[in-house]
Amino acid sequence: MHFTGSRTPGRYPLALALLAALAASSAAKASEAWYLSYRQWQAYDWPEHATSTSEVSRSQRALGWRRQVTGGDLGLDYDYQPLRLRAGEPAHNGHLHRVTAGGQWQWGRYRMAARAGLAATSNMFKYRDFHHKAVNGQVAAFRALADGSPFSVGIGGDHRFGSFGWLPRLRWASTTGQGHWLMDLPVLLRWQSPGQKLAVRIERVGDRWATLDSDRVVESALYLREWRAELTYRVSPARRWRPGVTLGLGGSLDTRVEYRDLELGTVDRTLGDALFGHIRLEW
Secondary structure (H helix, E strand, O other): OEEEOOOOOOHHHHHHHHHHHHHHOEEEEEEEEEEEEEEEEOOEOOOOOOOHHHOEEEEEEEEEEEEEEEOEEEEEEEEEEEEEOOOOOEOOOOEEEEEEEEEEEEEOOEEEEEEEEEEEEHHHHHHOEEEHHHEEEEEEEEEEOOOOOOEEEEEEEEOOOOOOEEEEEEEEEEEEOOEEEEEEEOOEEEEEOHHHOEEEEEEEEEEEEEEEOOOOOOEEEEEEEEEEEEEEEEEEOOOOOOOEEEEEEEEEEEEEEEEEEOOOEEEEEEEEEEEEEEEEEEO
């Protein structure tokens, strides 16, 4: 594997923060879990006013590992997302792969979350010809307003709103008889019922995948971003030899994709809204 192209200044603070957090994490009282998941979206209309033969199909397969540790968790995740754009001459093949490692940790008033890894189209993994945009990740750091306070303020950096950028964050978490609430503005609102059987999640999702055309000449990137709302129901918990099953139903709103077209240059299109179904198995 080799990297080409210029260096990306913004990725080094993220990598250093992730390494520091991993080094400081304790494995005491750890527990592990594995998961497999699959999402399937309704077809998006492509482009606007096009015939039904120009629909965009989208799905996602994912697997991962989680380890609960004192004060947080660690994880390794892989997902594959075919996004089939049947228009123009994209400088990519639409097969998006992403592998990341990271977690979240808390020390007193301080909380940190960080993930880093590779995100690229399949031909880059096939030929091991990666340019600098394949390195990707996100990071956030918070400080509680006081000991035991449900409110904390912080800053986060990621690709949720397009190019990598830093945004102020406000976090509030509370557990009552009606369940657990988590608000992380401006990117997440989540509610879980007592026992975590039901959950509602509204979040901003967005990331970047490095791309390479079929001739392995044009180095670019694809950005996919949306608002996502999902209701999940845990059908059964994991047993000794039986996976836990969770079903979900949701919608992707204001889905946008930006990529390089060999004829038109940079294209930024709205795919629109679509419902999706979700199944997740856990061990």
